Amino acid sequence: MRLCQFFVPGKGKRVGIVTGDTVLDVTAPRDGVGSVLDLIVTAGTAAALERRVRALAKSARSRLPYESLDRAPSPRQAHLLAPIDPPEVWGAGITYRRSREYYEAHNTHETGRTKGIYDFVYESERPELFFKATASRTVGPNAPIGVRADSTLTASEPELAVVLGRGGAIVAYTIGNDLSAWDIERANPLFLPQSKVFDGCFACGPTLVTAVDVADPQALELSCTVKRGGRAIFQGRVNTKEMKRPCVELAAWLCRSNTCPAGTVLSTGTGILVPDEHALTEGDVVEITLDGVGTLRNPVRRLT
Ligand code: DO4
Ligand code: MG
Numbered sequence: 041m042r043l044c045q046f047f048v049p050g051k052g053k054r055v056g057i058v059t060g061d062t063v064l065d066v067t068a069p070r071d072g073v074g075s076v077l078d079l080i081v082t083a084g085t086a087a088a089l090e091r092r093v094r095a096l097a098k099s100a101r102s103r104l105p106y107e108s109l110d111r112a113p114s115p116r117q118a119h120l121l122a123p124i125d126p127p128e129v130w131g132a133g134i135t136y137r138r139s140r141e142y143y144e145a146h147n148t149h150e151t152g153r154t155k156g157i158y159d160f161v162y163e164s165e166r167p168e169l170f171f172k173a174t175a176s177r178t179v180g181p182n183a184p185i186g187v188r189a190d191s192t193l194t195a196s197e198p199e200l201a202v203v204l205g206r207g208g209a210i211v212a213y214t215i216g217n218d219l220s221a222w223d224i225e226r227a228n229p230l231f232l233p234q235s236k237v238f239d240g241c242f243a244c245g246p247t248l249v250t251a252v253d254v255a256d257p258q259a260l261e262l263s264c265t266v267k268r269g270g271r272a273i274f275q276g277r278v279n280t281k282e283m284k285r286p287c288v289e290l291a292a293w294l295c296r297s298n299t300c301p302a303g304t305v306l307s308t309g310t311g312i313l314v315p316d317e318h319a320l321t322e323g324d325v326v327e328i329t330l331d332g333v334g335t336l337r338n339p340v341r342r343l344t
Contacts, residue, residue, distance in 0.1 A: 041093040042247040042332070043076050043212070045121040045180070046109045053121060055079070056104075057097045058247050058334075063109060064100035076124045076248065077303045084206035084302065086251040093250060110246070110337075112182045122180030123214060123248045124203060126305040129178060131199075131218050131236065132290045133168035134161045135283050135309030142313040146226055157229060167285055167293050170232060172218060172307060173242035184341035185326065186240030191221035193319045197310035198264040198328040200257065200280050201244055202287050204304045208295035210251050210287060215262070215328050215336040216307030217243040222316070239343055243326075244305060246334045253332065257287050260331050264312050267325040274318045278311035 042058035055073050056063040072078050073096065083089035109120045134140045140162035147156045161168045179185060187194040201216030219242065225235035254260070263277040280287075287308055294306055320326070324340040 041090065041097065041250045041253055042334075043079070043093065043250070044109075044123050044245070044247045045076055046118060047113070047121055048118045049116055057093060057100065058106060059097070061106050063104045063106050064097055065102045065104065066096040066100050077127075080124070080203065080205055080211055081302045083211065085209055086205065086211045089205065089211050090250050090252040110181065113180075120181040120246055122178055123245045124303055124305065125175040126173075126178060126203075126244075127175065127301040127303050128171070129173035129242050129305045129307065130294055130300075131170050131172040131307045132285075132309045133170065134158050135167065135285055135290070136278065136311035137162070137282070137284065138278075139310055139313060146222070146316075162284065167290055169290070169294050170236060172236055177237065177239060178242045178244060179240050179338065180244065181246040181336055181338070183243070183338060184240055185217060185219050185243050185338045186238055186343045187219075187320050187322070187340060188221050188224070188238050189343050191223055191235075193223035193316060194219060194221045195314045195319060196264065196266065196326045196328070198262055198276075198312045199307045199310050200260060200262060200287070200330065201305050201307040202257070202291060203248060204291060204295075204300055204306065205302050208291050208300060210257075210291055212248040212250050213254055213257060213260075213330075213333065214244050214248045214305070215246075215330045215333055216305065217326065217328060217336065217338065218307050218310065219243070240341065242307070243336060243338045245336050249332045258283060262312065263329045264314070265327045266314060266318055266320070267327070268321070268323070274314050276312040276314065280311075282311050283308065
């Protein structure tokens with residue numbers, strides 16, 4: 041099942057189930073369905089979430105065309121929102137061989153060693169995990185993603201993102217865009233938090249697909265297009281089978297001695313590396329498509 045959230049003028053946030061081209065409005069705050077986060081917190085597990093969503097789909101009272109919601113956010117028009125308001129967003133890094141090679145090739149930090157930090161983290165048993173964003177720094181479909189005012193090399197990192205339920209169980213999947221100021225990170229790895237966390241630093245959506253509906257999360261096709269002036273300047277793709285560590289392993293590491301609230305999103309690392317010459321600029325549009333989830337489209341805004 042696919043879940044979404046959308047805004048309707050005069051009604052506020054709504055919870056939707058996407059079936060084909062249609063969105064079923066299943067919002068019922070008095071029955072504990074005020075948000076997708078409510079559903080995930082109450083269900084806790086993937087099986088319970090699936091049961092609840094299937095039952096809700098049968099009782100939906102109104103429906104809308106998905107297309108009518110897939111537009112720029114405006115208080116005057118119905119539009120999609122991020123499919124979840126995550127209490128926490130975390131990221132995993134260097135989970136693909138090609139990201140290790142790309143990051144390492146650009147690691148100008150002199151260590152005097154034959155291997156750099158990205159080689160070490162790729163080979164290490166412990167994965168790289170970092171705090172990425174809060175709900176206030178997360179944007180949904182068609183909302184602007186940010187480029188820091190003090191960065192000249194910010195890139196999109198298209199990623200499979202998992203949504204955790206109770207005890208770190210994976211209950212859903214979505215697309216994550218881990219916007220990253222690579223110039224800041226390359227200046228010094230200790231600047232990583234500043235390269236990763238800023239306004240509009242994370243986009244997710246357009247929908248969440250329940251975990252029960254994903255036969256194999258390590259066999260999903262993810263693609264990305266960056267458009268400038270309506271023309272594609274970059275296209276890339278990856279399959280999640282190329283990940284070194286499966287999603288469940290990353291989620292288990294994240295939850296070691298670290299209780300993650302239900303609804304936490306973990307973005308599992310990028311295998312699509314946009315060349316430096318295509319650093320994001322104001323007005324670019326980034327489109328990321330994932331099997332079963334849809335296309336996450338966001339315009340780029342330079343922050344002040
Ligand atoms: O250490 C850098 C971050 C790596 C990352 O975000 C990724 O591999 O996706
Ligand atoms: Mg990343």
